[in-house]
Amino acid sequence: xxxxxxxxxxxxxxxxxxxxxxxxxxxxxxxxxxxxxxxxxxxxxxxxxxxxxxxxxxxxxxxxxxxxxxxxxxxxxxxxxxxx
Numbered sequence: 001x002x003x004x005x006x007x008x009x010x011x012x013x014x015x016x017x018x019x020x021x022x023x024x025x026x027x028x029x030x031x032x033x034x035x036x037x038x039x040x041x042x043x044x045x046x047x048x049x050x051x052x053x054x055x056x057x058x059x060x061x062x063x064x065x066x067x068x069x070x071x072x073x074x075x076x077x078x079x080x081x082x083x084x
Contacts, residue, residue, distance in 0.1 A: 024079060030070045037063035
C-alpha cells in the first residue's frame with residue numbers, strides 16, 4: 001500500500017467518522033473536500049494532455065498539505081476535547 005492509498009483511506013475514515021459528531025462536522029466537510037481534490041489530481045493527469053500535468057498533480061499534493069494544516073488548527077484550538 002503506497003502513501004496515497006493510506007491518505008485516501010484516512011480521509012475516508014475521518015469523513016465517515018465525523019458524520020456522527022456534531023462538534024467536528026466541519027472537519028468532516030474538510031476531509032471530503034480534500035478527498036475530492038486528491039481524486040481530481042490523478043483523474044486530471046490521466047485525461048488531459050501532458051502540458052497541464054503539473055496543474056492537476058498539485059491538486060493531489062496540496063490537498064494533503066491543506067488537510068494537515070486544518071488538523072493542526074483544530075488541535076491548537078482544542079476542538080478535539082472529549083465531551084462527557
